[in-house]
Structure formats: C-alpha cells, structure tokens
Amino acid sequence: MNSESYIIRIGGEAGWGIASAADIIAKLFIKLNYHLFSSKEYMSQIKKGHNFHTIRISKKKIHADIDRIDLLLALDQTTFDTHYDLVSKNGIIIHDDKIKIDPQQLKNKNLIQIPLTKIEEKLKEKNIHNAVFLGALVKAIGIDYALLRKIIKERFVGKENLVSKLLLAAKEGDDSVNKVKDFPLQEENQETKTIPDFLDGNEAISQGALKAGLTFHVQYPMTPVSGILHYLAKEATKNKSLTIIQPEDEIAGINFALGASYAGARTMTATSGGGFALMVESFGLAGVAEIPLVLIEGQRPGPGTGLPTKTEQGDLKFVLSAGTGDFPKIIIAPETVEGCYTETKRAFYLTEKYQIPVIVLVDKHLAESSKTFNLNEEEKNFTFDYEQKINTINQVDSSKLNSDGLFKRYEKEETQRTIPGTENGIYTCAGDEHDEVGVITENRDIRNQMMQRRMNKLNLIKEELPVPTLIGPNDADLTIVSWGSNHGAIIEAMELLNSEEKKVNFLSIKYMAPFQENEIQTILEKAKKLIIIENNYSAQLANLIREKTGINIKNKILRSDGRTFTVDDIYNQIKQNQK
Amino acid sequence: MTELKTFNRTEIPNWCPGCGNFGIIAGVKKTLAELDFKPENTVLVSGVGCFAKLPYWVKVNGFVGLHGRSLPVAQGIKLANQNLNVIAFGGDGDGYGEGGNHFTHACRRNINMAYFVHNNGVFGLTTGQYSPASEKGRKSKSSPLGSTEKPVNPLALAISAGATFVARTYAGNLKEMVEIMKKAILHDGFAFVDIIQPCVTFNPQHSFDYYNDKVYYLDDKHDSNNKLQALEKALEWEQEEKFACGIFYQE
Numbered sequence: 046m047n048s049e050s051y052i053i054r055i056g057g058e059a060g061w062g063i064a065s066a067a068d069i070i071a072k073l074f075i076k077l078n079y080h081l082f083s084s085k086e087y088m089s090q091i092k093k094g095h096n097f098h099t100i101r102i103s104k105k106k107i108h109a110d111i112d113r114i115d116l117l118l119a120l121d122q123t124t125f126d127t128h129y130d131l132v133s134k135n136g137i138i139i140h141d142d143k144i145k146i147d148p149q150q151l152k153n154k155n156l157i158q159i160p161l162t163k164i165e166e167k168l169k170e171k172n173i174h175n176a177v178f179l180g181a182l183v184k185a186i187g188i189d190y191a192l193l194r195k196i197i198k199e200r201f202v203g204k205e206n207l208v209s210k211l212l213l214a215a216k217e218g219d220d221s222v223n224k225v226k227d228f229p230l231q232e233e234n235q236e237t238k239t240i241p242d243f244l245d246g247n248e249a250i251s252q253g254a255l256k257a258g259l260t261f262h263v264q265y266p267m268t269p270v271s272g273i274l275h276y277l278a279k280e281a282t283k284n285k286s287l288t289i290i291q292p293e294d295e296i297a298g299i300n301f302a303l304g305a306s307y308a309g310a311r312t313m314t315a316t317s318g319g320g321f322a323l324m325v326e327s328f329g330l331a332g333v334a335e336i337p338l339v340l341i342e343g344q345r346p347g348p349g350t351g352l353p354t355k356t357e358q359g360d361l362k363f364v365l366s367a368g369t370g371d372f373p374k375i376i377i378a379p380e381t382v383e384g385c386y387t388e389t390k391r392a393f394y395l396t397e398k399y400q401i402p403v404i405v406l407v408d409k410h411l412a413e414s415s416k417t418f419n420l421n422e423e424e425k426n427f428t429f430d431y432e433q434k435i436n437t438i439n440q441v442d443s444s445k446l447n448s449d450g451l452f453k454r455y456e457k458e459e460t461q462r463t464i465p466g467t468e469n470g471i472y473t474c475a476g477d478e479h480d481e482v483g484v485i486t487e488n489r490d491i492r493n494q495m496m497q498r499r500m501n502k503l504n505l506i507k508e509e510l511p512v513p514t515l516i517g518p519n520d521a522d523l524t525i526v527s528w529g530s531n532h533g534a535i536i537e538a539m540e541l542l543n544s545e546e547k548k549v550n551f552l553s554i555k556y557m558a559p560f561q562e563n564e565i566q567t568i569l570e571k572a573k574k575l576i577i578i579e580n581n582y583s584a585q586l587a588n589l590i591r592e593k594t595g596i597n598i599k600n601k602i603l604r605s606d607g608r609t610f611t612v613d614d615i616y617n618q619i620k621q622n623q624k
Numbered sequence: 625m626t627e628l629k630t631f632n633r634t635e636i637p638n639w640c641p642g643c644g645n646f647g648i649i650a651g652v653k654k655t656l657a658e659l660d661f662k663p664e665n666t667v668l669v670s671g672v673g674c675f676a677k678l679p680y681w682v683k684v685n686g687f688v689g690l691h692g693r694s695l696p697v698a699q700g701i702k703l704a705n706q707n708l709n710v711i712a713f714g715g716d717g718d719g720y721g722e723g724g725n726h727f728t729h730a731c732r733r734n735i736n737m738a739y740f741v742h743n744n745g746v747f748g749l750t751t752g753q754y755s756p757a758s759e760k761g762r763k764s765k766s767s768p769l770g771s772t773e774k775p776v777n778p779l780a781l782a783i784s785a786g787a788t789f790v791a792r793t794y795a796g797n798l799k800e801m802v803e804i805m806k807k808a809i810l811h812d813g814f815a816f817v818d819i820i821q822p823c824v825t826f827n828p829q830h831s832f833d834y835y836n837d838k839v840y841y842l843d844d845k846h847d848s849n850n851k852l853q854a855l856e857k858a859l860e861w862e863q864e865e866k867f868a869c870g871i872f873y874q875e
Contacts, residue, residue, distance in 0.1 A: 261704055288703055293729040297696040300689065304669070304700025307687060308708065330690055450663060450683060465685040465701070465708055468664050473679055473686035476672070484635060484680050485688070 108533025180218025332372030355607030692722025
C-alpha cells in the first residue's frame with residue numbers, strides 16, 4: 046500500500062545480536078537522512094526463541110508499522126517461515142544457506158544465500174551472523190560498504206577486538222553476495238539536514254524527566270520499561286545530582302520515591318501493570334498525604350504475568366480506579382515517542398504544582414519502538430521554568446510560617462508545602478486523615494473539608510490542560526476515537542482513506558484523569574458515526590467515555606493478542622466496517 | 625542543648641494508660657534534646673500500629689505512612705537530603721511481618737539512619753492477635769489453640785543480613801534506652817534497635833514486672849565487634865527466657 050517507505054525486517058534467535066544489528070541498520074539510514082520508525086518483537090527468554098526487529102524507512106515522517114517487508118534478513122528457519130509471505134513482489138530475502146526453502150513458494154522474490162557455516166569456518170569465529178548479514182545487506186541494495194564500516198566503528202568505540210572481528214565478518218558477507226538493485230528511495234537528492242534524534246519511548250520519557258529536573262529515580266526492573274532504568278543509571282554516572290535506586294520490590298520502590306519527594310527531590314518511578322498492582326496502596330498514600338510523584342506505567346498484556354514481552358492497553362481502568370477511596374490523580378496517556386518527552390515534562394510540572402500523583406500511561410509498543418524526530422522542535426510544545434528548584438513551584442514563603450514552628454500545610458489553599466529543613470515549616474505528612482498541620486483526626490468537619498480541598502485540585506488542573514481536538518476533516522463521515530500508541534497507525538490509515546475520498550477524522554484522547562468530558566462530549570455529539578479502536582478486550586476507553594458522557598460507541602475495533610495495530614489492520618478494518 | 629520542651633506538642637497521646645510507648649516517646653524526645661537536634665532538621669518516619677502515632681506527638685517533621693513501609697520511606701528521605709536526621713520506627717507486626725522484606729534489604733543497604741522497632745509481641749491496634757514476635761503456643765483471638773509458629777529473631781536476622789549496628793533495649797529503663805538510642809543515631813550507617821515493650825492490654829503476661837525480671841545488660845565481656853559472638857548472643861533468647869540488652873554488634 047504505502048510505496049513511499051521501505052521495510053527491512055531482521056529476525057533470529059535471542060542472543061544472536063539481532064538488536065544491535067537492527068540498531069546499526071537504523072543508524073545507516075539516519076546517516077542517509079531518512080525518517081525511521083522501528084519496532085521489535087521478542088520473547089520472554091534469553092537464548093533461542095524468535096526475535097525480530099522491523100525498520101521502516103521513508104523520506105517523510107512515519108509513525109507506525111505496516112504489513113509488508115521489502116527486505117527480510119532471515120538468520121534462521123523460523124524467521125523465514127514466519128515472515129516470508131509478507132515479503133513484497135520483487136522483494137529481497139537474504140538467508141542462511143542452511144535454511145530449507147521450497148522455490149515454488151518464492152516466485153517474484155530475490156533470494157540471496159549466505160554461506161554462513163563456510164564463513165564461520167574460514168574466520169574460525171562463531172556468533173558473527175549479524176555482521177555477515179549486515180555486510181550482505183548493504184551490498185544487495187547498493188549502499189556504500191564504507192558507511193557500514195564507519196557505523197560499526199562508532200557503535201563499538203573502545204572495543205577494538207570486537208570491531209575487527211565484526212568488520213572481517215561484514216566484509217565476508219559483503220563479498221559473498223551481488224547487488225540486486227539500488228535502494229529505491231535513493232534517487233532524489235536528499236537535502237543535508239541535522240541528524241535527528243532517534244529515541245524509543247523509554248528514552249524520550251527519560252530525557253523529558255531529566256529536562257524537567259529529575260533528581261531521584263527508583264525502579265525495580267520490569268518489561269517494558271526497564272529501558273528507563275538503564276538509561277538513567279548510565280546518566281547518573283556523569284550527573285551528580287541524579288540518584289538511582291533499584292529497590293527490593295515495587296512496594297519499596299514507590300515508598301522510596303515518596304520519601305525522597307517529601308524531602309524535596311524531583312522524583313520518578315516506573316513499572317508495568319504487575320508492579321503497579323503492588324504499588325497501589327502507596328499510590329493512595331501519595332493522594333492523601335499530597336506528595337508529588339511521577340509514575341510511569343508501561344502496559345503489557347495481563348492478567349498475572351500474561352504475555353510479558355508483548356503489548357496491550359489493558360490497564361486503563363485499573364489505573365483510573367487504583368487506590369482506596371477517592372483522591373485526585375492525573376493520568377496522561379501520550380500517543381507518540383515525542384509525546385512521551387513532552388507529557389513526562391508536563392507530568393512533573395503538574396505533580397509539583399498540585400502535589401498529587403501523576404501516572405504517565407504508555408504501553409510496550411510505545412515504550413520500545415523508536416522513531417526519528419527533532420527534540421528541539423518538540424521542546425516548543427510545552428515548557429515550564431525548569432530553573433525553579435526542587436519542588437518550589439508551590440513552596441510557601443516564610444511570611445506564611447508561624448513562629449510556633451508548625452506549618453498549616455493542609456489549611457485552606459489546595460497546594461502549598463514546605464520541605465524538611467525549613468525553619469518553622471514543620472508538619473506531619475500523614476497517611477491517616479489529618480488536621481491542618483497533619484495530625485491524625487477523626488473529626489467529621491475536618492474530614493469533609495479535607496476531602497473537598499483535595500478533590501478541588503481536579504477543577505484547577507482541568508483549566509490548564511490542552512483541550513482535545515479533532516485531527517482530519519471537520520465534515521467526516523466517520524470519527525475514529527482512540528488513545529495511546531494506536532495514534533501513529535490511525536493517522537497513516539486515515540490519510541490513506543481520505544486520499545481515497547473516504548472522509549475520516551480522528552479524536553485521540555490523552556488526558557484520562559481529570560477527564561475533559563465537556564469538550565469530548567461536544568466533539569462526539571457532532572460526529573456522524575463513531576468507531577473506537579483499542580488494544581484491549583473490553584474497550585476500556587469506550588466504557589470511560591460512556592461513564593463520563595453517556596455516549597455509547599457501538600462500533601469497535603479491538604484486539605488483545607499482544608500485537609500492535611499496523612496501518613493495514615486499521616485501513617482494512619475501517620473499509621470493512623464502512624461497507 | 626535544645627530544650628526538651630521544644631519537642632512537645634499540645635495533643636496528648638491516646639495510648640492505653642501504662643503503655644510502653646510512653647517510655648519510648650519520652651526516650652526519643654530526651655535523645656533528640658541531648659543530641660541537640662533542631663526540629664526542622666529531624667524527621668521521624670513510621671507506619672501503622674499503636675507505635676506509629678509517635679511522630680504525631682513529637683514536634684519535628686513527621687511522615688506517617690503505610691503499614692510496614694517506614695523503612696523505604698525513611699531511606700528515600702535520607703538519600704534525598706543527607707543533612708536530615710532520619711529515624712524510622714516499626715512495630716513487630718509492621719516491621720517484622722508486613723515490612724520484613726524491607727528490613728532485610730535496609731540492613732544490607734546500610735544507609736545512615738536509625739530504625740527503632742517497638743516490639744510488644746502482639747498486634748495491639750487490631751486488638752490482640754498473635755504477631756510474628758509472639759512465642760510459639762501464644763493463645764489469642766486468631767490463635768485460640770495457640771500459635772504454631774516460631775517467633776522471629778530480629779537481632780540474629782539483622783546481624784546476618786549485614787546490619788552494621790544491632791542493639792536491644794527496654795522501654796522500662798529510660799536511662800539505658802536513651803544511651804542506646806543516641807549511639808544508634810550517631811552510628812555511621814544503618815542502626816537497628818529492637819525495643820522490648822509491654823502491651824498492658826493485649827499481652828499482659830509480658831508486663832513490666834515480667835521484663836524487669838528477665839532483662840539484663842551486656843557488659844565488657846561481650847565483644848560487639850565480633851560478629852559470631854554477637855550472633856551467639858542473639859540466639860541465646862531462643863534457648864532461655866532472658867533478654868540481653870545493649871549493643872550486640874557494631875562495625
């Protein structure tokens with residue numbers, strides 16, 4: 046369908062360096078000034094299994110996967126068997142010569158055999174598949190080998206032995222095949238641009254947090270957000286103001302975070318649904334004690350351990366109702382990698398200003414897919430005064446403090462606080478219901494005042510959230526409603542449909558709590574026909590919309606098989622639905 | 625020296641008359657005064673249980689969090705601001721049961737703070753069930769035929785988990801308790817003190833009289849730099865009904 050992009054997929058067993066090969070392919074095309082979208086699928090095991098990465102390359106901005114492969118690097122039989130039918134007409138399959146193939150199945154495809162065993166014997170090396178295939182790849186599509194050599198050297202700088210081993214292997218791969226055809230997107234002259242940023246959601250979240258002044262990150266490892274822990278732990282080796290803790294469990298994690306935040310650190314934690322389930326009681330503590338906290342929840346399919354390395358949007362209802370009783374919380378679901386950067390910054394701003402917990406809700410597909418974009422351009426979308434020091438956005442000044450030493454933090458204003466160390470600024474940060482200085486109470490009037498004070502924050506927050514808007518033509522026959530990482534595939538499918546004179550527009554809902562029901566209701570009531578697209582079984586956003594607006598969206602495109610929506614999925618299903 | 629009354633609040637603690645917590649809160653205030661700590665630079669952190677209300681009634685910064693979770697909160701506070709004097713409190717249900725995992729890891733992490741556990745051998749605030757520190761055979765509302773579980777040995781656990789300061793003290797002896805609390809707070813690292821305390825309402829057989837009879841104090845013969853000797857001393861209580869108080873182990 047979309048002929049303006051070129052898709053390379055590389056697959057093999059875990060432990061074969063598939064991820065680093067994919068990274069090198071991405072860097073090749075970034076150097077050649079293309080836009081990229083790259084996703085990966087892997088299994089919950091360290092060796093064997095079947096892992097694959099897909100790199101989609103285009104001259105214009107792209108946002109999602111499509112169901113086509115132009116060049117398949119099949120390092121093993123499973124990759125070949127699983128993916129060959131997606132290879133396009135005249136597409137290229139580079140494969141290990143040990144793979145068994147029925148030539149009848151492969152009409153109109155270019156097969157390139159790699160004598161991998163022979164090369165390994167010649168070089169007396171093992172586990173060099175990735176480099177051999179990279180060498181063959183550049184030769185087959187007419188990319189200068191020198192560029193590959195440069196990127197391998199840059200990527201493994203300081204590891205001279207490894208570089209020479211990989212370069213020998215890559216050269217063998219390069220020499221063992223012939224050019225099939227020049228890379229098809231190459232004809233036009235590419236204007237020289239600045240090298241863009243190429244980040245996945247985890248890295249964009251980390252960078253957004255650092256930009257917002259992060260000083261304390263605590264995280265127990267869990268797929269799909271371990272990338273945040275890795276990125277920030279590395280950052281902390283050179284950033285003296287950043288503390289990283291890997292706690293004994295997620296309950297410890299969130300409580301470390303709450304302690305640090307109370308003491309004045311700008312604090313974040315990250316986990317997936319299972320880890321968040323452990324954190325829920327403490328999440329409520331942040332609510333009642335009014336402690337700033339940014340919590341990243343990277344969804345993967347549940348229940349229980351579920352499909353631990355796959356994607357889903359199944360935790361929306363869970364995070365919305367997490368915690369005992371009623372307390373104000375903010376839930377933001379970014380839609381794109383660049384949105385992860387911006388919305389993480391917004392999360393820090395909101396949590397510090399209103400002193401309530403904020404969840405940034407992403408999913409595996411968003412957290413672990415990479416994309417080229419320009420951070421400097423994205424920076425313009427949301428800024429606040431980052432120079433304001435730790436938690437001072439609403440810290441009180443000394444004129445409000447009494448000489449008796451006790452600070453009436455929970456008196457009238459919704460948001461004010463001191464941090465420990467402030468003279469005459471003492472209060473108790475309390476998980477029990479409490480009076481204005483934080484002392485435990487069961488008084489009925491105080492309870493009512495405190496509930497009112499806390500819940501009123503949501504009204505203040507609503508006033509400063511960006512308003513939801515429709516993407517696409519105003520007079521559409523069909524309005525797609527969706528959220529989160531489906532955004533990219535929906536945008537591209539919508540553009541295709543509109544180019545075929547099907548009038549489609551799109552409402553992507555980003556702020557789940559507080560929910561902008563008035564604005565959303567107005568948009569939905571004007572729509573001629575509605576369809577919801579969600580990566581979960583029960584259409585959780587549709588249920589939320591019905592709860593908040595009374596509007597029942599009956600047309601649904603749902604999946605809960607752990608896989609992401611591709612552009613083709615959405616295009617085909619909308620067409621089907623519109624018949 | 626900071627005056628003792630600096631740490632007083634107007635509210636009166638609502639613990640049962642005769643509760644061991646009165647001795648402990650007096651000891652905490654006296655310790656803070658003698659160490660010349662400023663209220664604004666001191667943070668008391670607790671969880672949930674009768675003991676956990678202590679920070680509400682001392683005029684310093686307080687953080688009263690969730691059942692069993694005082695240790696991770698306190699460690700987070702200390703790591704965020706090393707200038708604060710951070711003391712975490714636990715109970716035997718709160719700290720040895722619900723928060724048992726945090727206890728092990730706080731010992732080996734060795735962050736510079738003190739951890740005082742009010743050990744009265746019973747769940748008080750939930751009206752008297754046996755706790756992880758109750759002796760085997762304890763009859764209670766939740767163990768009408770007697771508990772079948774061995775009690776936890778918190779000192780042996782702390783020593784083997786890598787704590788660098790391990791002590792026991794007794795709520796019935798203010799003078800000794802304050803000395804131990806001061807040494808724990810001044811210790812450079814994670815300092816754990818198990819404080820034995822009667823619960824006059826739900827564990828009346830373990831009264832002040834009972835403990836006054838069974839408590840004795842470690843003297844010069846005990847080498848607190850010797851980990852094996854410390855462990856042996858910690859195991860003593862499993863063999864005979866007596867309670868050594870003092871510093872078992874210090875690195």
